[in-house]
Amino acid sequence: MPQPAAVVLDGPHDSTGGPPAGRRTGSEFAPLLRTVRDHGLLGRRHAWYARVIATNALALAGVVTALVLIGDSWWALPLAVPLAVLFARTAFIGHDAGHAQISGDKAVGRLIGLVHGNLLLGLSYGWWNDKHNRHHANPNHVDKDPDVAADVLVFSGDQAGDRSGFRRWLTRNQAWLFFPLTLLEGVALKVHSFQDLRRRPPRERALEGALLVAHAVAYVTLLLTVLSPGKALAFAVLHQALFGLHLGLAFAPNHKGMEMPDPDGEPWGHLRRQVLTSRNIRGGALTDWFLGGLNYQIEHHLFPSMPRPHLRLAQPLVRAHCRELGVPYAETGLVDSYRQALRHLHEVGEPLRAGQAH
Numbered sequence: 200m201p202q203p204a205a206v207v208l209d210g211p212h213d214s215t216g217g218p219p220a221g222r223r224t225g226s227e228f229a230p231l232l233r234t235v236r237d238h239g240l241l242g243r244r245h246a247w248y249a250r251v252i253a254t255n256a257l258a259l260a261g262v263v264t265a266l267v268l269i270g271d272s273w274w275a276l277p278l279a280v281p282l283a284v285l286f287a288r289t290a291f292i293g294h295d296a297g298h299a300q301i302s303g304d305k306a307v308g309r310l311i312g313l314v315h316g317n318l319l320l321g322l323s324y325g326w327w328n329d330k331h332n333r334h335h336a337n338p339n340h341v342d343k344d345p346d347v348a349a350d351v352l353v354f355s356g357d358q359a360g361d362r363s364g365f366r367r368w369l370t371r372n373q374a375w376l377f378f379p380l381t382l383l384e385g386v387a388l389k390v391h392s393f394q395d396l397r398r399r400p401p402r403e404r405a406l407e408g409a410l411l412v413a414h415a416v417a418y419v420t421l422l423l424t425v426l427s428p429g430k431a432l433a434f435a436v437l438h439q440a441l442f443g444l445h446l447g448l449a450f451a452p453n454h455k456g457m458e459m460p461d462p463d464g465e466p467w468g469h470l471r472r473q474v475l476t477s478r479n480i481r482g483g484a485l486t487d488w489f490l491g492g493l494n495y496q497i498e499h500h501l502f503p504s505m506p507r508p509h510l511r512l513a514q515p516l517v518r519a520h521c522r523e524l525g526v527p528y529a530e531t532g533l534v535d536s537y538r539q540a541l542r543h544l545h546e547v548g549e550p551l552r553a554g555q556a557h
Contacts, residue, residue, distance in 0.1 A: 228470040228501070231520045235502060240513050244506040248292075248301045252311075255288050259319070263421065271426050279434050283441035286385075289315050290322070290446065291491030291507075297328040298503045317410035321418065323392035325399060325407055335503055339459045339476040346454070351380060352544065355459060359547050371552050374545035381447025385439040388446075449489070452480050452536030453496045456543030457529065473500035474521060478539070479514070479530040486533065487511065497528065 235241060262282050269275045293315035295301050296308045309324070316324035330345050337343035341355050349358040351366075352373050362370045369376065392411060396404050422431035458475040460467060467475070480486060480494035487494060495510035498517050505513060521528040531539065 226470070227468060227524055227526075231470070231501070231517065234516055234520070235505075235513055238512070238516065240509040241502065241505055242509075243301070243303065244508055245302070247506065247508055248295070252292060255285060255292060259285050259289070266421070267425055271430065273430065275426060275430065276434055276437060279438035280441060283438050283445055286320060286438075286442045287445040287449065287491070289319050291449075291493075293320070293322075293324060293327075294331070294491070295507055297324065297331060300504055300506045313407070313410060317392075317407055318414055321389050321392065321411055321414040323395055323407050323411065325403055326392055326395035327388075335500060337460075338473065338500060339454050339457060340462065341459060342462045347459070352377070353547060354455070354543070356547060356550065359551055362551065367551055370548045373548050374541045377451070377541060377544055378444070378447060381444050381451075382440040384443030384446055386443070388443075449491060449493055451540050452478055452490075452533065453493060454478065455540035470501065470524075471526060473497065474517075474526055474528065476500075477529070478536060479528075480533050480536050481530055482533060494533075 259282075262278055262285060266275055266278050269278070292301075293312050296311040296315065299305070299308050301311055302308050312324035312328065316322045316327060334344050334346045339347055339354075341347055341358065347354040349361070351369060353359050353362065353370050359370050389411075393408075396408050396411075399407060418435075422434055425431075426434060454476055457478055460472070460476070466472075474497050477496040477500050479497050480490060482490075482494060492507035492510050493499065495514055498505065498510045498513045501517060502510075502513065518528050518530075
């Protein structure tokens with residue numbers, strides 16, 4: 200697919216996604232940034248986030264209390280479902296904290312991230328935040344975006360061509376395996392979190408490591424205190440699998456199957472780099488809740504620090520601006536977004552399947 204020529208100068212951006220003050224860009228993005236600022240959509244929503252955090256904490260406490268009250272019974276297993284959903288809500292809060300959506304104070308944001316990531320989920324906030332910021336800087340760029348680096352899955356023909364052995368089989372079948380693999384995502388994130396500790400500065404490693412261990416000890420202690428070992432293992436497997444699936448359902452629609460910048464081509468400006476690589480999901484309040492606001496992926500990528508409840512308000516402004524510029528604005532339904540993502544994964548693996556046939 201042909202790549203549009205860059206029309207703005209690339210360079211560092213501030214927390215709103217715009218260029219630093221004083222940098223002259225002649226940017227397609229600058230008029231939109233002014234409009235969004237004039238509408239007050241970059242302002243904080245402290246009360247909204249306080250309610251979300253408090254409600255989530257109370258709901259988590261309620262599920263744990265119900266688990267204790269039910270006790271050592273197979274009837275406790277259905278509680279793994281709401282707990283998985285609430286773990287995803289917790290991850291969304293940590294995500295927003297990492298983008299400075301909740302507070303402009305870095306220390307406050309980091310505290311919220313550490314509590315919701317390391318302590319409540321057993322996921323390293325520092326590792327995830329570093330990885331996620333690199334993704335935001337260059338979404339879908341095979342050389343710069345860690346989310347499309349060749350790993351279990353691959354996202355480009357060049358990556359597929361290098362596969363061999365078991366990984367080659369995975370790539371041939373990755374479209375069919377995608378959602379089953381997300382069942383392992385909750386555990387995989389924990390493994391990556393511990394592996395990354397050795398790359399952290401000593402003080403950060405000690406703090407994050409202590410919180411990760413505290414989560415693991417508390418989680419195991421709770422389950423083994425309330426349930427027999429067999430039931431505890433079944434609960435943990437079901438809970439972590441559904442948590443991973445929920446995250447996969449939330450993140451799969453965002454970029455897979457969208458434009459992938461040519462590493463050797465002209466660099467795109469901020470607006471095109473974010474809009475052309477992102478996909479929005481249509482829906483109402485339930486979609487907003489289920490996807491944690493990530494259904495407004497275009498607006499989120501253009502304005503990473505915009506509070507979650509403002510994304511839907513910014514959408515008409517962004518859509519109109521893209522229409523005026525003639526920049527494609529991708530938006531589809533939830534089911535169709537999965538279809539597009541899986542189609543892309545299937546097409547990437549097609550040459551390997553064709554080779555197998557010969």
